[in-house]
Amino acid sequence: MRVRLAYGGTGLDLEVDPARTTVVEPLHHPGAADEAAVLRAALRAPIAGAPLRERVRPGQTVAISACDGTRPQPRHLMIPAVLAELEGIVPDENVVILVATGTHRGNDPHELRRMFGDEVVDRIRIVNHDARDAAQLAWVGRWGDDVPVWLNRQWVEADIRITTGFVEPHFFAGFSGGPKLVAPGLAGLETVLVLHDAKRIGDPRATWGVTHGNPVHDDVRAIAAGTGVDFAFDVVLNRDQRIVEAFGGDLLPMHAAATAAARRLAMRPVERRYEVVVTTNAGHPLDQNLYQSVKGMSAAHTVVRPGGLIVCAAECRDGFPDHGSYREVLASAASPQALLADIASRPRTVPDQWQVQVQARIQASCRVVMHTSHLSDAELATAHLEQTSDISATVAEALAAAGPEARLCVLPEGPMTIPYLRPTEERI
Numbered sequence: 001m002r003v004r005l006a007y008g009g010t011g012l013d014l015e016v017d018p019a020r021t022t023v024v025e026p027l028h029h030p031g032a033a034d035e036a037a038v039l040r041a042a043l044r045a046p047i048a049g050a051p052l053r054e055r056v057r058p059g060q061t062v063a064i065s066a067c068d069g070t071r072p073q074p075r076h077l078m079i080p081a082v083l084a085e086l087e088g089i090v091p092d093e094n095v096v097i098l099v100a101t102g103t104h105r106g107n108d109p110h111e112l113r114r115m116f117g118d119e120v121v122d123r124i125r126i127v128n129h130d131a132r133d134a135a136q137l138a139w140v141g142r143w144g145d146d147v148p149v150w151l152n153r154q155w156v157e158a159d160i161r162i163t164t165g166f167v168e169p170h171f172f173a174g175f176s177g178g179p180k181l182v183a184p185g186l187a188g189l190e191t192v193l194v195l196h197d198a199k200r201i202g203d204p205r206a207t208w209g210v211t212h213g214n215p216v217h218d219d220v221r222a223i224a225a226g227t228g229v230d231f232a233f234d235v236v237l238n239r240d241q242r243i244v245e246a247f248g249g250d251l252l253p254m255h256a257a258a259t260a261a262a263r264r265l266a267m268r269p270v271e272r273r274y275e276v277v278v279t280t281n282a283g284h285p286l287d288q289n290l291y292q293s294v295k296g297m298s299a300a301h302t303v304v305r306p307g308g309l310i311v312c313a314a315e316c317r318d319g320f321p322d323h324g325s326y327r328e329v330l331a332s333a334a335s336p337q338a339l340l341a342d343i344a345s346r347p348r349t350v351p352d353q354w355q356v357q358v359q360a361r362i363q364a365s366c367r368v369v370m371h372t373s374h375l376s377d378a379e380l381a382t383a384h385l386e387q388t389s390d391i392s393a394t395v396a397e398a399l400a401a402a403g404p405e406a407r408l409c410v411l412p413e414g415p416m417t418i419p420y421l422r423p424t425e426e427r428i
Helices: 035-044 075-086 109-116 118-123 153-157 189-195 198-202 215-227 251-266 290-301 326-330 336-344 353-365 377-382 391-402
Strands: 002-005 012-015 021-023 062-067 095-100 125-128 137-143 147-152 160-166 231-237 243-249 267-270 274-280 304-313 367-371 408-411 418-421
Touching: 012 391, 035 075, 035 231, 035 243, 062 075, 062 153, 075 095, 075 109, 075 118, 075 160, 075 231, 095 153, 109 118, 137 153, 137 215, 147 153, 147 189, 147 215, 189 215, 198 215, 198 336, 198 353, 215 251, 231 251, 243 251, 251 267, 274 290, 274 391, 290 304, 290 353, 290 367, 290 408, 304 353, 304 391, 326 353, 336 353
Parallel strands: 021 408, 062 095, 062 160, 095 125, 160 231, 267 418, 274 304, 274 408, 304 367
Antiparallel strands: 002 012, 137 147, 231 243
8 A cells, every 4th residue: 555645845655554554644624615704703703701892992902912934823814804803993003913933033024924914014013022032021920830921021011912823733732822822922031941841841741632731731821811811813724724613712711612623623543552653744844854853753652652663754954953952952962861861950941952852752762763855864863863765664674573463553744633542441
């Protein structure tokens, strides 16, 4: 049987034995026929609480939080929908859009026009949040599990605060969207580092699809709820990044409804763990570097047997990449186990270390082999990774070594669909 893997811009074919293989891939969910109408309905008939328009009074100031350019949020549709509800109540000069960068770089003017559309850029003031600029930040106290919280000053001082985002499974925060548009999105660097410290990231509940009991998401939720969100607005997207459903209203019930929908769309139960799992990072642009490809590894890790094999196909045309501290931290210890021990000994993390910690945890529990087009065997070895030029042969060899009962799971779209082990009582 031939399975087409998402790889770079062209794809890659994998030959597998159908009798020993489970393929987990996204189901097709058509986008809404009228996306504008779906968005408008979410704003006017929310999951909980009053419609947006009824929450705003003349003369108030409004701050709108939106995802940065690394996320496929349909900002060009969502933001105009919000502005239309504010029309006649709040003048444009009283509105600011805050790009929730977290610790990422800000988006340049060209990117902002592509993200929001010319009309929004020309009408509304847009500000890139900068987690490292103390002048942008306001102290709002300690929330959750003693997290010191600094938030964007313009967000804190606004009369009305509106989050906008999209919801999908997240590899250590459970799900994106909702409260993440406050912290880490609009948080100061110190706050982000605590939210992503070794203890929280290292907790086994800090994983795909888990929000309650997940120490990362528990604190993110506590910060957003405690500091105040007046209206929350999220969408769920299909694989073509079209809007399938939209949700609005009070933050916590809205996000609970959106995560339930995202779970139905993007997570699939399986009956067992597998000796071998082949994954991708969903092709270009998501597989453009090794740093991003940790998400594909993490998706596979949810269903691989301890000591099993993960093969991750990611083009990595931008290498590790070389900017940031990811490559340096990966190469700073002799093994994944030593790297985990070193990270655990640090009271705080540095940007990119949380990605390294997730990767090291995976590599400490199973063998990880890469297939790339732009990283050499020697370069991957510095990250404690192997490389294969022939995925089909590597898989066949691993299955043969594991015995006749060994099975393969293939994730052709990587983290676009997250497999999880069906609860025992559901398997009986």
